[in-house]
Amino acid sequence: MLVYTAKRIVLAILVALTISMLVFSLLYLSGDPATALAGESATSADIEKIRHAYGFDRPVWVQYLSWLANAAQGEFGNSLYFRLPVWDLILERLPTTMTLGVSAMSFAIVLAIPLGVLAAMFPNSLIDRAALFMAVVGQAMPSFWFALMLIVLFAFTWPVLPASGSDTWRHFVLPTIVLGYYATPAFMRLTRTGMLDVLSSDYIRTARAKGLRPWTVLFKHALRNAIIPVVSLAAVQFGFMLGGSVIIETVFALHGAGFLAWESISRSDFPTVQAILLLFSLLYIVLTFVADLLNAWLDPRIRVG
Amino acid sequence: MSVVSNGLPTAQEIVGPTPGQRLRRRLFGHRGIVVGGSILGVIILMALLAPLIAPYDPYDQILTARIKPPVWYPHGTWEHILGTDQVGRDYLSRLIYGSQISLLIGFFAAALSGLIGTAMGIAAGYFGGRVDLVVTFLITCRLSLPVILVSLAVVAVIGGSLEVVILVLGLLLWDRYAVVMRAATLQVRSLDFVAAAQTVGCSTWHILVSEILPNVMNQLIVVATLEFAHAVLLEAALSFLGLGVQPPLPSWGLMIAEGRNYILFDPWLIAIPGVALFTLLLAVNLLGDGARDVTAPENRG
Amino acid sequence: MTEPAGFSLEVENLTVSIPLAAGTLRAVRGISFQVNQGETLCIVGESGCGKSLTSLALMGLLPAKAVRGADRLTLNGVDLTALSERQMSDVRGESMAMIFQEPMTSLNPAYTIGNQLEEALRRHRRVSRTEARERAIYLLEKVGITAAASRLQQYPHQLSGGLRQRVMIAMALMCGPDLLICDEPTTALDVTIQAQILHLLRDLQREFNMAIILITHDLGVVARMADRVAVMYAGEIVETGTAAEVFAAPSHPYTRGLLQCIPIPGRTRRGEHLGSIPGVVPSLVGEIAGCAFANRCPHAAAACRSEPPARDLGPGRMVRCVLEPGALPQMEPA
Numbered sequence: 027m028l029v030y031t032a033k034r035i036v037l038a039i040l041v042a043l044t045i046s047m048l049v050f051s052l053l054y055l056s057g058d059p060a061t062a063l064a065g066e067s068a069t070s071a072d073i074e075k076i077r078h079a080y081g082f083d084r085p086v087w088v089q090y091l092s093w094l095a096n097a098a099q100g101e102f103g104n105s106l107y108f109r110l111p112v113w114d115l116i117l118e119r120l121p122t123t124m125t126l127g128v129s130a131m132s133f134a135i136v137l138a139i140p141l142g143v144l145a146a147m148f149p150n151s152l153i154d155r156a157a158l159f160m161a162v163v164g165q166a167m168p169s170f171w172f173a174l175m176l177i178v179l180f181a182f183t184w185p186v187l188p189a190s191g192s193d194t195w196r197h198f199v200l201p202t203i204v205l206g207y208y209a210t211p212a213f214m215r216l217t218r219t220g221m222l223d224v225l226s227s228d229y230i231r232t233a234r235a236k237g238l239r240p241w242t243v244l245f246k247h248a249l250r251n252a253i254i255p256v257v258s259l260a261a262v263q264f265g266f267m268l269g270g271s272v273i274i275e276t277v278f279a280l281h282g283a284g285f286l287a288w289e290s291i292s293r294s295d296f297p298t299v300q301a302i303l304l305l306f307s308l309l310y311i312v313l314t315f316v317a318d319l320l321n322a323w324l325d326p327r328i329r330v331g
Numbered sequence: 332m333s334v335v336s337n338g339l340p341t342a343q344e345i346v347g348p349t350p351g352q353r354l355r356r357r358l359f360g361h362r363g364i365v366v367g368g369s370i371l372g373v374i375i376l377m378a379l380l381a382p383l384i385a386p387y388d389p390y391d392q393i394l395t396a397r398i399k400p401p402v403w404y405p406h407g408t409w410e411h412i413l414g415t416d417q418v419g420r421d422y423l424s425r426l427i428y429g430s431q432i433s434l435l436i437g438f439f440a441a442a443l444s445g446l447i448g449t450a451m452g453i454a455a456g457y458f459g460g461r462v463d464l465v466v467t468f469l470i471t472c473r474l475s476l477p478v479i480l481v482s483l484a485v486v487a488v489i490g491g492s493l494e495v496v497i498l499v500l501g502l503l504l505w506d507r508y509a510v511v512m513r514a515a516t517l518q519v520r521s522l523d524f525v526a527a528a529q530t531v532g533c534s535t536w537h538i539l540v541s542e543i544l545p546n547v548m549n550q551l552i553v554v555a556t557l558e559f560a561h562a563v564l565l566e567a568a569l570s571f572l573g574l575g576v577q578p579p580l581p582s583w584g585l586m587i588a589e590g591r592n593y594i595l596f597d598p599w600l601i602a603i604p605g606v607a608l609f610t611l612l613l614a615v616n617l618l619g620d621g622a623r624d625v626t627a628p629e630n631r632g
Numbered sequence: 633m634t635e636p637a638g639f640s641l642e643v644e645n646l647t648v649s650i651p652l653a654a655g656t657l658r659a660v661r662g663i664s665f666q667v668n669q670g671e672t673l674c675i676v677g678e679s680g681c682g683k684s685l686t687s688l689a690l691m692g693l694l695p696a697k698a699v700r701g702a703d704r705l706t707l708n709g710v711d712l713t714a715l716s717e718r719q720m721s722d723v724r725g726e727s728m729a730m731i732f733q734e735p736m737t738s739l740n741p742a743y744t745i746g747n748q749l750e751e752a753l754r755r756h757r758r759v760s761r762t763e764a765r766e767r768a769i770y771l772l773e774k775v776g777i778t779a780a781a782s783r784l785q786q787y788p789h790q791l792s793g794g795l796r797q798r799v800m801i802a803m804a805l806m807c808g809p810d811l812l813i814c815d816e817p818t819t820a821l822d823v824t825i826q827a828q829i830l831h832l833l834r835d836l837q838r839e840f841n842m843a844i845i846l847i848t849h850d851l852g853v854v855a856r857m858a859d860r861v862a863v864m865y866a867g868e869i870v871e872t873g874t875a876a877e878v879f880a881a882p883s884h885p886y887t888r889g890l891l892q893c894i895p896i897p898g899r900t901r902r903g904e905h906l907g908s909i910p911g912v913v914p915s916l917v918g919e920i921a922g923c924a925f926a927n928r929c930p931h932a933a934a935a936c937r938s939e940p941p942a943r944d945l946g947p948g949r950m951v952r953c954v955l956e957p958g959a960l961p962q963m964e965p966a
Contacts, residue, residue: 052484055489166612170567170571174594174601231738235693235729242755251740269478269479276572287483299484314474
């Protein structure tokens with residue numbers, strides 16, 4: 027288990043470094059960043075001044091390393107739009123995104139796992155077909171459109187929930203439903219497949235042969251094994267949700283990091299964009315690392331070796 | 332020593348359907364494939380015949396006929412069956428031409444990412460060792476990137492257009508191809524006919540194309556349909572956020588964005604293109620699920 | 633109702649049918665047998681003859697689509713067909729237990745051996761965890777596992793196949809069942825381990841005075857373990873008797889065919905052709921007209937077109953064939 031963990035840490039660090047290089051190089055996609063920053067009406071003298079001020083005249087790898095070193099300390103410079111430290115801006119908005127992410131994930135899990143279990147217990151029954159139908163619908167539904175339709179329904183037709191903003195818990199209801207529903211199909215299918223596999227396994231037959239009660243067989247024996255891949259999926263899905271939060275937060279004007287990302291992209295606020303990209307990627311890397319560990323810990327064949 | 336038959340056919344007498352007939356039976360017997368395929372067929376036809384069936388030019392702005400409701404509303408007319416948008420363009424025509432955009436992007440993005448991902452996946456599965464290590468590492472890196480954010484950022488820098496969206500999505504959506512093709516290749520690689528081909532001295536390229544590829548094809552098709560849907564969905568999202576296809580192109584996502592300000596009183600402006608998107612995505616997903624069921628029922632779910 | 637002393641399992645006309653798209657698969661087509669305390673009944677037959685489904689039918693563990701029927705299915709006088717699923721689960725593991733063919737996959741990889749052993753007992757008896765643990769250690773030692781106490785903490789993947797099968801046996805015995813059903817318990821094990829496990833089962837039977845139903849396709853196992861034998865073919869029992877009777881004087885052409893297929897050291901000459909039974913098992917979907925073995929039987933006659941009766945050849949001795957026992961040519965003497 028220790029070796030497994032060590033390997034995973036090294037991998038995580040390598041991936042993080044590679045991502046940081048990619049994120050850093052985003053700045054150069056448009057060509058010369060100094061020109062882009064200076065704007066349309068700048069003279070070449072202005073451009074040179076900016077080039078020197080931001081350090082764009084240093085060799086690329088030096089720029090990267092200094093950027094990386096600063097990033098490690100949370101120093102991303104100032105936002106070009108707000109003229110405030112990027113890190114502070116993000117920290118201010120992050121709790122909203124996290125709240126949205128966690129509640130959406132909870133919604134998805136509470137909806138998907140029982141459905142998946144039931145679908146597996148009664149294959150080809152009405153509930154199985156309903157669950158699969160719900161999954162297909164969820165996969166085909168564009169989240170931003172779903173969001174708008176819900177707004178029409180619940181904010182206008184029956185005005186029970188707010189359409190935008192992020193002040194009260196009510197503001198999170200519709201975003202949670204939309205973002206959560208986005209993740210539900212994958213969870214439901216994985217749970218269903220996992221349970222179907224497990225329920226037909228030999229050790230479940232043994233459990234029944236021992237005379238164990240159905241609930242015991244289902245939860246203690248079956249679900250315990252079927253849940254292992256779901257844990258990994260939860261991390262991956264959370265990563266997708268971070269991406270999806272950009273859309274959802276923008277539609278609902280929820281002041282989170284995702285909305286900030288979109289605003290910054292529209293405003294070419296490079297430092298902010300880079301910081302958020304790096305942050306989301308790191309979050310995903312950490313989450314998958316934790317999920318891998320949990321995965322291994324849950325399976326005695328890896329934990330005990 | 333007499334042998335009494337018990338009335339059942341002997342081995343020679345049993346005649347069954349040919350593999351081709353059996354496949355056809357499975358394909359057409361599967362409800363998902365039939366429904367999904369029909370819907371997709373209709374949409375493709377719509378896209379191909381757009382110049383013939385669209386009543387108006389989708390870019391034609393008839394400013395005197397702005398925001399006319401569809402025909403089933405009290406003030407709707409048959410002149411504009413699905414109404415008009417905020418600058419008077421006929422919605423039905425825009426819808427029909429919009430299908431071209433979705434299909435084009437879906438197809439080319441899925442093809443590009445498919446090329447990249449399949450090559451990587453098969454290489455990793457076949458050669459193993461360091462190649463596998465590198466590919467797996469690249470996949471992990473790609474998975475750690477939030478696709479939407481990266482696409483948004485790149486398009487913002489380069490500028491949005493149909494070609495750019497296809498390129499960006501094509502260069503980003505290869506991960507599932509790589510993962511699935513790698514797993515499939517690993518399975519096929521250990522089968523006897525591959526070893527036979529190697530013993531005979533076939534070139535690596537020949538083995539990859541003639542032995543391995545045909546046997547991983549069915550899984551490739553499943554992934555391709557899903558990534559097609561993924562690309563369509565992402566383009567719609569990008570265009571909705573203003574960083575995808577640019578106006579005045581009739582991208583369905585863009586139409587939803589443009590209609591957003593009017594959702595209070597004229598919700599059909601977002602409902603109609605949304606339904607179109609949903610229908611296309613539903614059809615493709617059904618096809619993909621059906622392909623999976625037919626080729627490998629054990630992977631069902 | 634007065635019961636005879638000792639325990640017994642009585643089965644009369646047990647059927648198992650599975651509805652398929654092509655028709656109804658009659659996997660078990662009306663079998664009857666009886667097992668008494670301290671006795672080992674071997675049900676022997678080739679793959680697909682229905683013997684595994686028979687054992688699942690007894691335990692009430694048939695797959696959902698399968699339909700069980702029986703004129704009589706009693707365990708110690710209790711009618712098993714009349715029990716609800718909940719009542720049946722009380723019986724399973726307590727009065728009757730079962731071990732399976734694949735020890736490698738029959739234990740839950742997520743829990744320790746101790747957990748799974750103790751759970752088997754605590755489901756049926758109100759005992760403390762310490763008492764359960766002690767019983768587990770006791771039984772592990774009984775099945776020949778050393779260092780039993782430390783084994784309790786181990787996970788299934790840390791044990792070999794042979795050890796896992798021993799654990800399965802111990803687990804089956806946790807509540808001291810009257811009947812132990814073993815479905816091909818040694819087929820998946822190495823030959824040397826096979827002998828050990830069979831020997832172990834014999835010892836345990838003697839010590840706990842259990843009844844054992846042993847399902848197998850291996851005549852060698854039958855020879856070693858059986859007090860009584862039931863030969864199954866195509867969902868029916870074609871011959872029963874004590875092991876001695878069936879081996880010395882097989883009365884059904886199928887049984888004879890089986891015995892002729894195996895080389896017997898000392899009897900079979902070097903280079904001699906082993907017998908084989910030509911033909912294939914008929915499809916069990918739908919009705920079978922007449923004797924199911926007729927299309928492969930060297931002695932088949934016109935009378936075989938109707939269902940042969942079960943001939944009573946003595947106490948516990950039965951043959952399902954139209955031929956008179958004496959009509960079959962003598963088998964080569966030993």
